[in-house]
Amino acid sequence: MIESSHHSHDAALAAVPPTPPSAVAAVTVETHLLFIPDVQRPHWLLWGQDAVHSPLASLGVLTSQVIPDQTLKLRRVRGYRLPLLEGVAQLVALKQNELTTLPASIAVWSVASKFALELVAREQFVPRVLKQSGVQVARWSVVLNQAHDLQRFEQLVSAFPVAAHAFPYQTEAHDVSDHRSSQVWSAAGLLRQCLDAVADQLVRAAQTIQVQKKTKRPSRVAAVDSTEVWPKRWHHALAGHDPEFVPGGVTERRVLAGLRDWVQPVLMPVRSLSLYLELSMPSAPDSNEFILAFGLQSKQQPEVQVSALTLFNQSEVAAQLINGEVQVAQEQLLQMLAVASRSFIPLELELRKSKPESMLLKPRMVYDFLLQVYALEQLGVIVRLPEVLQTEQRQRLQLCMRIGEGSHGANRQSHLKYRWQAVLTGQSLSVADIDELLELRTPLARFNDQWVVLNQRELLHAAKLLAQNEKPEICTISFSLALSLALTEVITQPDSGLRIQVIAEGELSELVAQMRSRDILSQLPSPPELRAELRPYQLRGMSWLVQLTQFGLGACLADDMGLGKTVQWLAYLLHRRALHPHDSRPVLLVCPTSVIGNWEREATRFAPTLPLVRHYGADRHQNAEDFLTQVTGKLVVTSYGLLRRDLPWLKDIEFAVVALDEAQFIKNSASATARAARSLQASERIALTGTPVENHLAELWSIMEFLNPGLLGKREAFRREFAIPIERYGREDVALRLRRMVAPFILRRVKTDPNVISDLPDKQESKVFCSLTREQASLYQSVVNQSLLDIEDSEGFARRGRVLALLTALKQICNHPAQYLKEEGPLAGRSGKLDRLLEMLEQVIAVGDRALIFTQYREMGERLVRVLSRLQGATVPFLHGGTSRAVREEMVRRFQEDPRAPKLLVISLKAGGTGLNLTAATAVFHFDRWWNPAVEDQATDRAYRIGQQRNVQVYKMMCAGTIEEKIDAMLETKRDLAARIVSQGEAWITELDNQQLRELFALAPNAVVGDTSDVDELAELNDQPQDRLG
Amino acid sequence: MNKKNKIAKPVARTMHTWWGQRWIEALEHGSRDVVVRLGKGRAYARDGRVHELKITSGKVIALVDDDDLETYKVCLQLEVFTRQRWQRILRAMSQQALFTGQLLNGEMPRDIESVFHPSGANLFPTSLHDMDVDCSCEDWSSPCKHVAATHYVLAEALDHDPFLLFELRGLSREQVLSGVSRLRTGETSLPARNTQDQPTIQDAIALDDLSSEDFERVSVGLNAISFDFDVPTGSGSLLHSLGKPSAWNVSESPQELLGALVVQAKELAIALAIDVHPDARLNLAHVRDKVIKGKVSPSVDETAQDVSLHVESDVGE
Secondary structure, eight states: OHHHHHHHHHHHHHHSOOOOHHHHHTTSOOOEEEEEOOSSSOEEEEESTTGGGSGGGGGOEEEEEEEEOTTSOEEEEEEEEEEHHHHHHHHHTSOGGGGGGSOHHHHHHHHHHHHHHHHHHTTOEEEEEEEETTEEEEEEEEOOOSHHHHHHHHHHHHHOOHHHHOOBSOGGGOOTTOOTTOEEEOHHHHHHHHHHHHHHHHHHHHHHHHHHHHHSSOOOOOOOOTTSOHHHHHHHHHHSSOOBOOOOHHHHHHHHHHHHHHHHHHHSTTOSEEEEEEEEOOSSTTOOOEEEEEEEEESSOTTOEEEHHHHHHOHHHHHHHHTSOHHHHHHHHHHHHHHHHHHSTTHHHHHTSSSOOEEEEOHHHHHHHHHHHHHHHHTTOEEEOOGGGSTTTOEEOEEEEEEOTTOTTOOTTOEEEEEEEEEETTEEOOHHHHHHHHHHOOSEEEETTEEEEOOHHHHHHHHHHHHHTTOGGGOEEEHHHHHHHHHHOEEEOTTTOOEEEEEEOHHHHHHHHHHHTTOOSSOOOOOTTOOSOOOHHHHHHHHHHHHHHHTTOOEEEOOOTTSOHHHHHHHHHHHHHHHOTTOOOOEEEEEOGGGHHHHHHHHHHHOTTSOEEEOOSTTSOOSHHHHHHHHTTOEEEEEHHHHHHTHHHHTTSEEEEEEESSGGGGOSTTSHHHHHHHTOEEEEEEEEOSSOGGGOHHHHHHHHHHHSTTTTOOHHHHIIIIIHHHHTTOOHHHHHHHHHHHGGGEEOOOTTOHHHHTTSOSEEEEEEEEOEEHHHHHHHHHHHHHHHHHHHHOOHHHHHHHHHHHHHHHHHHHHOHHHHHTOOOOOTTSOHHHHHHHHHHHHHHHTTOOEEEEOSOHHHHHHHHHHHHHHHTSOOOEEOTTSOHHHHHHHHHHHHHOTTSOSEEEEOOOSOSOOOOOTTOOEEEESSOOSOHHHHHHHHTTTSOTTOOSOEEEEEEEETTSHHHHHHHHHHHOHHHHHHHHHHGGGGGGGSOHHHHHHHHSOOTTOOEEOSOSSOHHHHHHTOOTTOOO | OOHHHHHHSOOOOOOOOHHHHHHHHHHHTTOGGGHHHHHHHHHHHHTTOEEEEEEETTEEEEEEEOTTSOEEEEEEEEOOOOHHHHHHHHHHHHTOHHHHHHHHTTOOOTTTHHHHGGGTOOSSOSSGGGEEEEESSSOOSSSOHHHHHHHHHHHHHHHHOTHHHHHTTTOOHHHHHHHHHHHHHTOSSOOOOOOOOOOOOOOEEEGGGSOGGGTTOOOSSGGGOOOOOOOOOOSSHHHHHHOOOTTOOOSSOHHHHHHHHHHHHHHHHHHHHHOOOTHHHHHHHHHHHHHSOOTTSOSOOGGGGGOOOOOOEETTO
16 A cells, blocks of 8 residues: 555656756856946946846846856856946845845945945045046046045955956956956955946936926936036036046146046045044133144054144154154145135134144034034044034933823823923923023033033923923823833924933833833733643743733734744733623734634634634624624634725724734735724734844834834834834944834744743644635535545445545645646645745744745645745755755755755655755744654654754644544544554555545535635735845 | 137136236236237137246246247246245245145145245236246247247146246245245254055956955855945035135136035935935936837847946046
């Protein structure tokens, strides 16, 4: 019988044509990006055998170019030619944390593009006159003269892979046969070219857009007559499409020389010394005079510096310090001071002396100086400020909102008092104090023996707020608003844009401190009705959910997949029922269709006393009245699809709790699903998700907006102020601020968390019950109906063959209709099991884990590869019986070691002594069942081996209500059967009598059949992974 | 040629620096009857007929091509100050560091004459009578068109390098600077050492020096580089800080002329970076379409292969 089952598999394999070579060769991902410094049209070249899969390719046209290939031999390669700025727009959209997984050359050019945009945004660019291809042209160049920029430039250069800069230095010289003597661009040289080109093109593109805005159609910047005066022609050469700038006569040739010298001070790092200006506090405590000293400082070695005092009076010492010519240094100092005096005019006074050494500044001048810091830094001047005047440290008016004074014994129904406070240098100000400060009419004043920066607008606004304190009756807010404001800490007044510090007082402040420290206020006991023993971290999770929701706050439980969010939530629900025995409002759980069955099983298993209603299928309630008669005090489970469909009346129902499972389904806040979720009414809101929400900020906003509306501000503002700076531009400071804001509302434990890991077994197995799609269900039903008749009519060997064939057919249908029908049609949305796999793998990829997916069918494996490659954005390798040893080893090596390799590996090998070591995987999926625990364990042990440091999650996927679930249940209950399977495989089924077969094969009434898509079309449209390159 | 046209044009006052203008005023002072010759001189200057201009200690020599195909030699000579007088002038200059600072930036200090007057000297000639003028042409009138042409060209040279005015009085740029420096610090000579120039960016590298193992080298630390787009809403502040180039002869400042270009580019950069305007990309598509035509056909872009790729170099290098 074992023979026979083997045989049928082999036959199935033979029916499939051999895998085309490309599918195997695609093990290595190869895409390269090169900046082409073509003086007329600088552009990008995208090439490599996988370039066609890169989203960048859609921007380009096919081209070819002679460049060094991977072996550094000059070769004509084919690739895509991408326009410069369009490429930049795509490259800057890449997230910083994706860089390590992208092809190295795309990663460095992405960072370079961001750098170029930042330099232009800071106006760090100047016009120059150059000779290009023998013609005088006017071009824009970036200015790299600040220490921070030079440092980033160096950092970026050192990260350049050869693929990103090896472009032949002079194309005329190239000769394919002679590559020995050839020169290519250096990383620094090509990066500089690129930064300049982006600045230049941005100026010109901005003009084209300006013209388009005015004329409503694309058009050129108006042409300029060649007889026009030179400033007009120069302007045109700097703004239009033609940069040529031909000087007319001697006068203009002189102009050219003048223009060149003009930008030299900022453009080329010809000088190794920069001017520094150092402001110090008044020397005496009662003095009003700040000291501005200056001197020169080395750009490379900041410790090399010489003050003007030394430079003019101790030339021997100065020569030692700067290791250079003193007169030259003195002249540099004077020249740069003269330049700086254009921005900060008082410097001219000091320059009226023979030896400018330092000067004294009155407070008003100090304030003017502070205003000029940015302009001075643009010139390459190093500005040093005393600590108390540095932007972050400056003492200025702080507006505070103090909430909860005397809030003793407040609960979530209470209203809390608040009052405004204006604080300066730690002292609370009265309205009279503010009036006095306004009287001073100075931007920098001494207050309480400290220097403070004053802003008239802020002072006036503070006076207005303080006046409100006179009417305490209007100064109250609800408890939950108070709590969420206090947890946010800093709010921005919508009308004034001023930042206000929120300070909690009394019991509220204790509560805030506890929540912030993530201490559970009190660890609650496990509810007695729960039929599961909660691990310590799960008990903490439950207590956290109970307490956060009690304060009227929405909570997001974002534990890693496999840590038991379901059981924690069920425990919370049981706890809540005990707490509010008279609350008869229903509880709504929204989840993807694919897990409805799973939820029902888990609920009945862990919380059998919890009455559960399935709001699903055609026979569900169709209006609020019918619905309410059935659901009082019950847990209602529905899908995202039906939430959208039944929203017109669901939104009128008052729920006790609304929970979203797999809350990443509302990651697109503009989608109908997200809007539907937000319009539900509930006292308590909970989101469950396994994706690290804190790393996906659009998703974070959407989920938080569902949980705690308004907490993170408007979507667009959030995107601008938080999401983009953090994700694209690596702003760790902004990330910290956001993390602090949202931390109280999100509980996320990871498998590697030491508090969790000690609780976990090394290998965790769980069964994943999936639903069938309508197509699967009807196919299943008709195959069963037909085959059972045939089986009942036959006997002996023929009967056994038919039973096994039916078993195989049903397993194939459970996998995917396309597998059973042997067709190449579309795959998404047709199999509940596949959809569920995709949902789960998305989370695996999101947390950076790696997974193995086992199937016993090669034809299913190939289909999985097709779908998973799309999910991964790169070809997912497929290891099967036909894979050669060399390719197999390369697949294993890449999976184990290469950070840029796909995170998934599909395997259709029957377990055997092939010695595969795949310990990089932390998740193992059995897409279909062998039924043989020994075989399954052997497969699982590819990942779980000695030496594996991490926990491994094993998921056995099966369709609820089908043969898959039934056999699984029989194995669970009948030990002897399990033993027989180990020795005989599936042959035992053939020995069942007709009645038993009928029961085994019939589709159970509890099988969930999908009928509405969970993902709405709008969401699909917006969720195109545009930013995944390579 | 088209000389008629040029003569017919009124003698337009081209914009000069204030010190270049002062130099021209000396030529034009009391020369009202010679408008035509001045105009011709200006035209010669504009046409580049003045060449081999040499300025050495108080003396200017130049060659001027005439319409008659002859080349005439012009020589201007100014009073060279004595060592003692220069010493007094340099001492006065060393009293205010701003003089040196501005001169080094190619700018003649507005109040430069205040250092010359106490010693009874004039930096600028007040008229042609303050200098010896000589031309190899037959024209007896003074100034002749060749002298006038030389004078205009000289004014432009002065615009570009104000130190030349000192050269005309006998002291070179280096002599002025070191003299002022000595007087300022009271030392006879300042210590010198080999200046270490910082390495400039090396543009090219030999292919043989690269390793194919680094072709797709995985780079670390790239994601630690951060960027900040919270920038002040400026308007060409760098252009403003740079001031005017020497020989800038337009009434608008560079900031006024180019400030709008800078600000609009800045706005586009921020829009692309933050992606606030969804239409920013849309508009770029137009830009792209203009640059690359025939995008629709997915065939090999033949023109791309023979695009010339020249290395750019700075003017004058």
